[in-house]
Amino acid sequence: MPSPSSSPTEPNPSVPDAASAPDPSSTDDSADDLSSNEADPAAATLGAIHEPQRLHPLTLLLRVGASLPALLVILLPILRNPGSTENLTSLVLGVLYGLFALPAILLQYWRFSYRITPKQIVIQSGVLNRKNRSIPIERVQNTQIERNLVARMLGLAKVKIETAGSSSTEGSLEYVHQGEARKIRQVVRSFQRESADAEADATDEDEADVETLLDMSLRRVLLSGAFRFSLLYLAVIFSVLELFNPETLIQRFIRADRLDWLTEVMFSHPALAIFASVLVAVILGWISGIAVHLARYYDFQLWLDGDKLRKRHGLFTVTEGTIPLDKVQTLILRTNPLMRAFGWYELKVQTIGINVEEQGHRVIAPFAGGDRLLELARRVRTFELPDSFANVSPLTIRRRFFRYTAVLTALLLPTVYFWPVGWPYLGGVALPWWGFGLVPLTLGWALLQYRNHEYAASEDGFYIRRGVVSHYLWIVPVEKFHVFHATASIFQRRLGLKTLFVDTAGAATFAYPEVIDVPADEADAQFNTLYQRFKALYRSRVEAATGAPDTRLDPDERPRLPTDESIGEPSE
Amino acid sequence: MEAPASDAALADVAAGEPVRSLDPSIRTIWMIKMAGASTILFLPALFYDLTHLFSPNAWLPFGVLSGGVLVAATLYCLAWPRLRYQSWGFALRPEEIYMEHGVLKHVRTVVPLRRIQHVDVSQDLIEREFALGRLVVHTAGSRSSDVVIPGLPLPDAEEIRDKIKRFILEDPLIEEPV
Numbered sequence: 177m178p179s180p181s182s183s184p185t186e187p188n189p190s191v192p193d194a195a196s197a198p199d200p201s202s203t204d205d206s207a208d209d210l211s212s213n214e215a216d217p218a219a220a221t222l223g224a225i226h227e228p229q230r231l232h233p234l235t236l237l238l239r240v241g242a243s244l245p246a247l248l249v250i251l252l253p254i255l256r257n258p259g260s261t262e263n264l265t266s267l268v269l270g271v272l273y274g275l276f277a278l279p280a281i282l283l284q285y286w287r288f289s290y291r292i293t294p295k296q297i298v299i300q301s302g303v304l305n306r307k308n309r310s311i312p313i314e315r316v317q318n319t320q321i322e323r324n325l326v327a328r329m330l331g332l333a334k335v336k337i338e339t340a341g342s343s344s345t346e347g348s349l350e351y352v353h354q355g356e357a358r359k360i361r362q363v364v365r366s367f368q369r370e371s372a373d374a375e376a377d378a379t380d381e382d383e384a385d386v387e388t389l390l391d392m393s394l395r396r397v398l399l400s401g402a403f404r405f406s407l408l409y410l411a412v413i414f415s416v417l418e419l420f421n422p423e424t425l426i427q428r429f430i431r432a433d434r435l436d437w438l439t440e441v442m443f444s445h446p447a448l449a450i451f452a453s454v455l456v457a458v459i460l461g462w463i464s465g466i467a468v469h470l471a472r473y474y475d476f477q478l479w480l481d482g483d484k485l486r487k488r489h490g491l492f493t494v495t496e497g498t499i500p501l502d503k504v505q506t507l508i509l510r511t512n513p514l515m516r517a518f519g520w521y522e523l524k525v526q527t528i529g530i531n532v533e534e535q536g537h538r539v540i541a542p543f544a545g546g547d548r549l550l551e552l553a554r555r556v557r558t559f560e561l562p563d564s565f566a567n568v569s570p571l572t573i574r575r576r577f578f579r580y581t582a583v584l585t586a587l588l589l590p591t592v593y594f595w596p597v598g599w600p601y602l603g604g605v606a607l608p609w610w611g612f613g614l615v616p617l618t619l620g621w622a623l624l625q626y627r628n629h630e631y632a633a634s635e636d637g638f639y640i641r642r643g644v645v646s647h648y649l650w651i652v653p654v655e656k657f658h659v660f661h662a663t664a665s666i667f668q669r670r671l672g673l674k675t676l677f678v679d680t681a682g683a684a685t686f687a688y689p690e691v692i693d694v695p696a697d698e699a700d701a702q703f704n705t706l707y708q709r710f711k712a713l714y715r716s717r718v719e720a721a722t723g724a725p726d727t728r729l730d731p732d733e734r735p736r737l738p739t740d741e742s743i744g745e746p747s748e
Numbered sequence: 749m750e751a752p753a754s755d756a757a758l759a760d761v762a763a764g765e766p767v768r769s770l771d772p773s774i775r776t777i778w779m780i781k782m783a784g785a786s787t788i789l790f791l792p793a794l795f796y797d798l799t800h801l802f803s804p805n806a807w808l809p810f811g812v813l814s815g816g817v818l819v820a821a822t823l824y825c826l827a828w829p830r831l832r833y834q835s836w837g838f839a840l841r842p843e844e845i846y847m848e849h850g851v852l853k854h855v856r857t858v859v860p861l862r863r864i865q866h867v868d869v870s871q872d873l874i875e876r877e878f879a880l881g882r883l884v885v886h887t888a889g890s891r892s893s894d895v896v897i898p899g900l901p902l903p904d905a906e907e908i909r910d911k912i913k914r915f916i917l918e919d920p921l922i923e924e925p926v
Contacts, residue, residue: 352879525921546802657860658860658863658887658888658889659857659858659859659860659863659887659889659891659895660857660859661856661860661891662853662855662856662857663853663854663856663859664851664853664854665852665853665854666852666853669854677891679887679890679891680889680890681887681888681889681890682888682890683889683890683891684890688890688891703856703858707844707858707860710860711843711860712858714862714921717921718920718921719922721921724921
């Protein structure tokens with residue numbers, strides 16, 4: 177269930193604060209204020225927004241504006257041929273829109289309020305169904321400020337509040353004044369800091385320890401786009417074709433006879449035509465790659481602000497976000513062959529409190545040189561890149577080769593079997609038979625996958641390299657290990673191989689740091705080592721926290737399954 | 749089937765508590781569920797056979813398709829639960845849950861208790877008949893966001909749940925599980 181408090185220590189997410197008054201909807205605020213006032217009257221409530229706040233009034237304008245396209249669709253018949261009697265229904269619908277949609281927008285605005293107390297963010301919303309959502313401050317992973325083009329012109333901003341338990345944005349304030357947005361973020365951050373380390377004294381000045389980690393110039397952004405390709409242009413082309421008839425478009429802009437020579441060439445030299453269209457596709461992909469990158473990463477800036485990373489970027493929609501350093505789970509270095517040839521890399525961090533668009537991965541540095549990037553990554557989390565990585569078993573080439581060949585065969589055989597007589601034959605056999613010419617390529621691919629797959633388990637973490645086209649390097653710190661898996665499929669068992677996987681919180685579901693085809697003994701040994709390191713780290717932390725060695729449970733108190741001997745005894 | 753937890757390399761992880769099997773009656777439950785699923789497969793085959801009973805150019809002689817499906821399904825329902833039962837083993841250890849399962853793909857998993865977000869015990873209709881429960885352990889991981897141990901006697905499942913809960917509550921480290 178997506179809820180801000182999914183940890184067992186806070187069992188009931190619907191009640192805003194377990195310690196507060198029995199009727200949370202009416203009195204939790206005052207209870208909060210009381211308790212925090214007792215704790216630290218001067219600092220704790222400073223900047224808190226106790227009074228329920230409304231969104232910025234201009235929000236109304238934006239929302240009505242956003243609903244206008246719907247009205248346009250409703251009124252389209254009238255606009256097309258005014259005066260027709262068949263327009264009555266759309267007119268009625270238009271009136272209904274005026275009667276319901278506009279008041280709904282107004283009521284929604286009227287009934288939406290938020291406030292921020294030192295313990296929680298409370299958002300009340302809903303006209304018929306009242307929703308009272310409270311997000312505990314310490315659960316907030318990220319407060320993100322977004323300003324799209326219209327909002328920027330009106331001086332507004334959208335504040336998104338993300339938490340760990342949920343896979344999407346937990347609360348969204350759409351829209352507040354720009355200054356207010358910044359204030360909210362400031363307030364949330366200062367409250368978090370207080371609750372996190374109340375005794376730490378060096379939290380006085382906010383701007384004092386801000387350090388710029390990365391500042392991308394326009395040239396750098398353009399350069400980084402030049403190394404990416406995007407298929408966005410296809411979407412643009414299709415949507416243009418959707419709206420306009422291509423023939424009229426051509427007639428309007430280009431006279432048809434000018435295109436005649438082109439069609440002539442295309443029909444007389446098909447190979448040339450194919451080459452030219454590929455070239456055009458590549459160039460368009462290249463240009464749209466630059467455009468997409470420019471729009472997304474324009475003026476990319478990354479700061480280290482105490483224990484948080486802050487970043488801001490974007491051309492039309494400016495995105496601002498914070499990432500607490502201790503919420504960073506995994507560091508991911510990525511590169512594609514083109515970037516690699518010139519020594520450029522991208523750095524992402526895996527967090528939880530997933531922003532859907534970035535799939536749990538936040539780009540920290542879109543484009544930087546290898547050494548620079550490693551240095552930057554070390555600021556996020558200290559690590560020592562191991563000198564030597566171990567290869568997986570060469571048997572993986574065999575297994576992958578057989579696997580790909582089997583898949584290829586499974587794809588080709590039916591087409592060979594059902595190939596109609598009239599369809600093209602080449603060299604006396606049906607065309608798909610030639611598909612088996614790809615078999616050597618699968619061997620090459622398997623070989624490349626073996627070459628590009630390495631791992632190293634060192635004292636501070638687990639390092640995995642993988643990927644033929646996109647090269648990935650995952651850095652998984654010991655302290656963020658989650659669940660340990662060692663799997664062996666039926667084919668792997670025949671070859672004595674295993675797959676090793678250390679799960680982390682919020683890991684992606686498609687590209688994840690698995691170590692595929694490690695020799696079974698080696699895999700078990702690594703599995704053991706990794707788990708022992710994890711255990712040792714947390715044992716030492718427990719010792720440091722309690723001052724007592726070993727775990728906190730006495731041996732006889734430790735969880736134990738009822739074995740045959742103990743079944744008869746009373747359990748406690 | 750290899751015996752659970754016998755590798756020398758896993759001596760440390762696999763030390764301590766003996767690896768436990770599931771309750772034997774889980775085989776019956778699996779069998780019932782698989783039989784239900786197989787019926788759904790069998791019915792279309794039977795339908796095909798019946799509708800093509802008098803067809804002059806039948807693809808297969810009468811009864812081959814439905815018979816084949818029936819035999820395959822019966823073998824599957826008889827053999828698979830046993831194999832699956834044999835491959836299952838788990839142990840609740842002081843700091844982790846250890847489990848292994850999988851017939852075709854052997855999976856060995858260690859879930860540190862510290863990483864558990866919350867624990868449920870659930871029971872469906874058939875399991876209720878056999879007084880068995882299922883322990884569902886939620887973590888924040890991606891692939892293993894819920895780890896399930898099926899076929900535990902309900903009191904055992906609840907006891908394990910309570911122990912895990914107590915472990916989490918008594919954890920002196922004040923940090924989020926993530």
